[in-house]
Every structure is written in structure tokens, then in C-alpha cells.
Amino acid sequence: MDNIQANKMIAEVFNEIADGIKSGSFGKKVKIGLTILGSEHGIEEMVKAAEMAQKKFNDFDIVLIGPKNSSSINTVEANTPEEGHQIMVKLLESGEIQGCVTQHFDFPIGxxxxxxxxxxxxxxxxxxxxxxxxxxxxxxxxxxxxxxxxxxxxxxxxxxxxxxxxxxxxxxxxxxxxxxxxxxxxxxxxxxxxxxxxxxxxxxxxxxxxxxxxxxxxxxxxxxxxxxxxxxxxxxxxxxxxxAGYGPGIGENYNKLINIVSRASGxxxxxxxxxxxxxxxxxxxxxxxxxxxxxxxxxxxxxxxxxxTIDKAPEQAEEVKIPPKKVVTADITGIDILELENACKTLWKSEIYSESGMGCTGPIVLVNTDDLNSARTILKNSGFLS
Missing domain, CATH: 3.40.50 (Rossmann fold)
Known part of the structure; x- marks a missing residue:
């Protein structure tokens, strides 16, 4: 290693130390909870998971939430899944743990x-x-x-x-x-x-x-x-x-880090x-x-x-006369399947013959090649295309 590389490594280390001191996290490990009741594979499987993580990763600590067990990992006792969730929330709100992994949680809408x-x-x-x-x-x-x-x-x-x-x-x-x-x-x-x-x-x-x-x-x-x-x-x-499972619950103003796994997770x-x-x-x-x-x-x-996404009031089905049929070989992609019928009707109103179809990438509107540019412009102006 030359002097330039060595100096760069030293600078990076000091930067990390400075960042840690500034954030107040230097020397601290985050603590992550794990509720161990409710798994289809039993408490032993959950404890095994914690022990695997403890051996594999050394940059965070684990707190088990559930019945007493043979593990050396710190356990906060809970005897039902409901009690486990109550304790989990208390530990999160108090800052005792910074996140928790659990099998189920009722997140609010949003x-x-x-x-x-x-x-x-x-x-x-x-x-x-x-x-x-x-x-x-x-x-x-x-x-x-x-x-x-x-x-x-x-x-x-x-x-x-x-x-x-x-x-x-x-x-x-x-x-x-x-x-x-x-x-x-x-x-x-x-x-x-x-x-x-x-x-x-x-x-x-x-x-x-x-x-x-x-x-x-x-x-x-x-x-x-x-x-x-x-x-x-x-x-x-x-x-x-x-x-790594179903992941953290994320919302605009949500303030608890709760990661979900399945009851079938091993x-x-x-x-x-x-x-x-x-x-x-x-x-x-x-x-x-x-x-x-x-x-x-x-x-x-x-x-x-x-x-x-505004819900429009129901309208009477509008009778739209279909223009004279043409050979349609040009396709227009990018229209949502739920809007396909209305997109065709919009073109019919402008005297452009069109048909709906399904291409390999999804829904398409088919038009005659001579009408392609006009049809694209109409559909874009009508909000069917971006």
C-alpha cells in the first residue's frame, strides 16, 4: 500500500469517527427486538434466527420478546403474542430498542x-x-x-x-x-x-x-x-x-420501525x-x-x-358512432387497460377508426398507419397518454 492509499484510509476512518461523534452514535450499536411468539415453526426457530444473526453480524444487538428460553440473548418476558406486541411498542417508544421484527402488526392506513x-x-x-x-x-x-x-x-x-x-x-x-x-x-x-x-x-x-x-x-x-x-x-x-422478509412499515409521518416477517418464515x-x-x-x-x-x-x-384518481359521477352510456373500418396495423402502447375502451371511443369521436387489443407489453390501441400521429396527439391531449 502506498502513502496516498494509506492517508486516504486514515482520512476515511477519522471522518467516520467525526460523523459518529456528531450524530451521538459513535460506539453505540442499534438494538433490534424480535418477538418470538406466533411462528408456525415454534419459539425454537425464532431463537435460532436470533442466534444466527448474532453470529453472522456484529454491528447490532438483539432483544428477544417472549417466554423465557435457553438462549444467552437478552429476553424481555411476554407470554402471549398480544403481550409481546404491547411490550414491543413500549420498548420502541421508550428508545430501548430502535426497531423490531415481528410476524404481524396492524399498521394504520397510509x-x-x-x-x-x-x-x-x-x-x-x-x-x-x-x-x-x-x-x-x-x-x-x-x-x-x-x-x-x-x-x-x-x-x-x-x-x-x-x-x-x-x-x-x-x-x-x-x-x-x-x-x-x-x-x-x-x-x-x-x-x-x-x-x-x-x-x-x-x-x-x-x-x-x-x-x-x-x-x-x-x-x-x-x-x-x-x-x-x-x-x-x-x-x-x-x-x-x-x-429479508416483508420489510419495514413506511408512511409519510410514521414513527415506529417495525419489520414484518411471515409466520411461515424460517x-x-x-x-x-x-x-x-x-x-x-x-x-x-x-x-x-x-x-x-x-x-x-x-x-x-x-x-x-x-x-x-377522482371518482367521477356515473354517466349515461354515450352512443358513439364507429367510423368506417380501416386496416389497423399501427399500435399505440402506454394506455391503462381500465381506460382502453374510452380511449377508442375518444378516437371514434374524432372520426379515427380504432380497435383495442393486447400486445406483449400490455393493452394497445390499433389504428391505421396514416392516422397514427393524429391518434397519438388526441390521446395525449385527452389524458390517456403521458
Missing amino acids: VSTVGKVVTPGRGKEMFIATTTGTSSTNRVAGMVINAISGIATAKANGIENPKVGILNLDGARKVERILNELKDNGYEFDYADSLRADGGAVMRGNDLLAGTPDVMVCDSLTGNLLIKIFSSFTTGGDYETAG APLISEALRYCAVSAKNNVLKTAKIEFEKANKAGLKDIIAKN
């Missing part, structure tokens, strides 16, 4: 969990936003909020500029339009590009397996299904081993979930989330969501 998996295609870590809880009772609004929660969680876990992908679900294109408007208004983030030849921010199943984005945006029910499949695809489903996964919680606590994921939501709100998040 809070949902960001899971972390290891994708089977490339062995890449990917955050799934989100996997439990409800960010919003509106699907599209919820997915937009999930994107911000996912970005915040990825940043707090060491990804400085996480790439975002939107899973190809009902509402995905509307989510993309809202996120594009946020970007235009100054909320900074980057999209991932699908590994498929036609690319784009809307991700296919191939991208799930490969882990194309750092953050995969979806609704919580879909995310819950995905996390179960990713975590137990090699074990038959009754014992989850891979990844010791290898729970060990990683403890580490995930510890890193999130050390890097203050809840503060990071607050900052991200402040940035998004400054860019008009709530107003943009409101105008794009």
Missing part, C-alpha cells in the same frame, strides 16, 4: 411495508414496494405512494439513486403518468429500463426474475404474493428461507430480516421517508394524485 428479496435469475437484491399494509384505499394512489416509500427504503439501505420499475398491473400506466408529472415538477428519481427489447419503465415477469429495478412498485396484495413466492420457491411453500430469512431492520434503523429510514415525502409533496404529490 403505512405499508417495503420487502426485500433476492431474485432467482441474477441473485440481485430487489425492494418490493409494497408487501403488507395499505398506503391508500385507491389502488393507483397507493402504488404512487408505494414508489416513494420504496425509494426512501432503498436509499436508507445504501442505494444512493435507486432505479424504479412499475409492475405491469391494472393501473400501472396511470401510475407512470402520475410519477412522470412528479418528475416534471422537480421530484428527482430515475426509472429502470425493462430488460425486454422494447424497454420502458413498466416491468414484466422477466424483470421480476432478473431484478431489473432496484425498487419494484406494485400494490400490497400483489407484493405479498410475490414475497411469499420469492422467499419459499425452493422449499415448497411452508418454510420461507430467501430474502430462521435463515428472519436472520436477514433482523439485519434489514438494523440497517434501516442505523440509517434512519423513517427520517429518510419523511424527507422523500416532503420532496414529493413540494412537487404537488397530493394534487396530482387527486386529479388523476
